[in-house]
Amino acid sequence: MTDTTGGMDGILVIAKEPGFTSHDVVGVVRRLTGTRRAGHGGTLDPFASGVLPVFLGLGTRIVEYHMGDDKAYRATVCFGATSETDDRDGVLTHGAGPAPTRESVEAALSEFRGVIQQRPPDYSAMKVGGRRAYQMARQGTPLELAPRAVTIHRLDMVDWDGADPGRPVAVLEVSCGAGTYIRSLARDLGERLGCGAYLGALVRSASGPFNLAAAHSLDDVRRAAAEGPQALAALLLPVDSGLEGMPAVPLTADEVVAASRGQQIKPVHKPQLEFGTRIRLTDDGGALIGVASWKGGRCVPEKIFVSAPGAVRTPARTAGPRVAPTVEPRLHYAVAGNKMDVVAGINAMTPALGKLYLAVGVFDGLHRGHLYLLRELRRAAERAGARAGVITFDAHPEELIEGLAPPLLCDPDERLVRLQAAGVEVTVVQHFDHALRMTPYDSFVEAIRSRVGLAGFVMTPDAAFGHDRGGTPETLAALGERLGFTVTAVSSFLSNGEQVRSSEIRRRISAGDLTGARSLLGRSLGVTGVLGAAASGGAMPVTFELPVSLPPDGRYSVLVGPAWGPSLPSAPANRSGVAEIGEGVLALEGALGVEPGARLRMVFEGAVPTGDTQE
Helix, strand or coil, rough: CCCCCCCCCEEEEEEECCCHHHHHHHHHHHHHHHCCCCCCCCCCCCCCCEEEEEEEEEHHHHHHHCCCCCEEEEEEEEEEEEECCCCCCCCCEEEECCCCHHHHHHHHHHCCCCEEEEECCCCCCCEEEEEEEEHHHHHHCCCCCCCCEEEEEEEEEEEEEEECCCEEEEEEEECCCCCCCCHHHHHHHHHHHCCEEEEEEEEEEEEEEEEEHHCCCCHHHHHHHHHHHHHHHHEEEECCCCCCCCCEEEHHHHHHHHHHHHHHCCCCCCCCCCCCCCCEEEECCEEEEEEEEECCCCCEEHHHCCCCCCCCCCCCCCCCHHHHHHHHCCCCCCCCCCCEECCCCCCCCHHCEEEEEEECCCCCCCCHHHHHHHHHHHHHHHHHHCCEEEEEEEECCCHHHHHCCCCCCCCCHHHHHHHHHHHCEEEEECCHHHHHCCCCCHHHHHHCCCCEEEEEHHHHECCCCCCCHCCCHHHHHHHHHHHHHHHEECEEEECEEEEEEEHHHHHHCCCHHHHHHHHHHHHCCCCEEEECCCCCCCEEEEEEECCCCCCHHHHHHHHEEEECCCCCCCCCCCCCHHHHHHHEEEEEECCCCCCCEEEEEEEEECCCCCCCCCC
């Protein structure tokens, strides 16, 4: 497979050296391979070393399937002191209690095996209310980070150094689930023993199926790059490496063609799998065609790695500076003159809204997949003689379910503007709380039917709502047969063979791939914030009421304009500026003509090359 963005496709397992950030490693690999699309499969702290899988080209599309991989580490734990960062890089403080013995440490390890509650380090990248934990810790106001469940599969001592009786050192081998902080493990072990402890060194020996024995140093990659593309390609693992745990479903030649077009398939070779199982689609030779979900006799494609017959791929953009437009493209309205009704929750719905055909979802970002679904919603509503309606939520469900909301791709006020532009006639903004989460899908539907005429729902095959996601297209269709509404199931929208998902757009933004994010969003990334007063250097900080998706630290050319809202004109951003991002803080440079305290939109056009200045 060829990387259409230039470069190579596959997985390069790097043996990271101490002193490099994970982002540094990706940057070096990107430069040496000539591959613009690259990302890593799990951050390693700068002082740590070991396995760092780097996914290149088409490989970036399967990163999400490795984010939950188990990890293995060799951790050096130093007793008798604590660290403000829980590792050797922080300021150390002598522990209050006596130093432990080897026997007492080994006895304490048993309490940390299995499923445990673990509080993330104060100096971590965790976000609470849009603020990074390490930013607040550096300001002297650490956040209250809630403990969360993590799994320790194996925790054994493999070495003990008691040469300094007051500062003994243990070497532990750890096998754990994703999301486990080894720094926290060292800290908590020291607290349990009453002497304090911190992490002195860390080596990741395995990340899922990728281990240190098969890893390459950056020097190996540099030498291969000097020899040429073939030597570099020899270092890469195939894109589907490590996905062997997904059941494979072989497709016939005709089914491969259908899958390449993003169509759902009822395969000749039907597997015996549970509903919702994620599967690999292969051709008759075992080559990977794509990844899909098994939905009761159907394969629903999520990502496809082959082109449809006769499809013409957009050529990769040639290298060179990108000239930013002087004004953001004007918002396109699918239905001119549409005046959308906005309703504060299902309980506020009334018969005056008319007969509704509905789509239910968060609709964060209003990306290309959402716009496709809303187009199908308009068509279904027109056929039924109903109005096109959306039920969305005032908070992301993940905020309640997981305790942390993902960063937004679209300001809530702008979301309403874009829904109206997409032809939605009624938007219900429902409060998402525990009671709603526990509401069965049929009770949710009945709450709607008791207030308005319900014509039906538009859903993709993998969509669901209600308690335990019980409201699937199949269960709702059966309910509709009894109650008199219909369900229109439409195929998931694919872009270059990949299902468009908000999570993938966020991943690309955080990796600095603004071009890739733009291709899925259907527009450039835009964020809305409040402008602060200029600092001594002239830059003006921007604060955000809610967490937003931002690219990595660096300087970016942006277009600036007024914030959007239902009662505000959706004026395009038309003033050029530079946004500098450092440790999650954004500051604007340039003569923007905007007063401090104003809400404004910033549309990202691209990174400012190193050495460029803004006149």
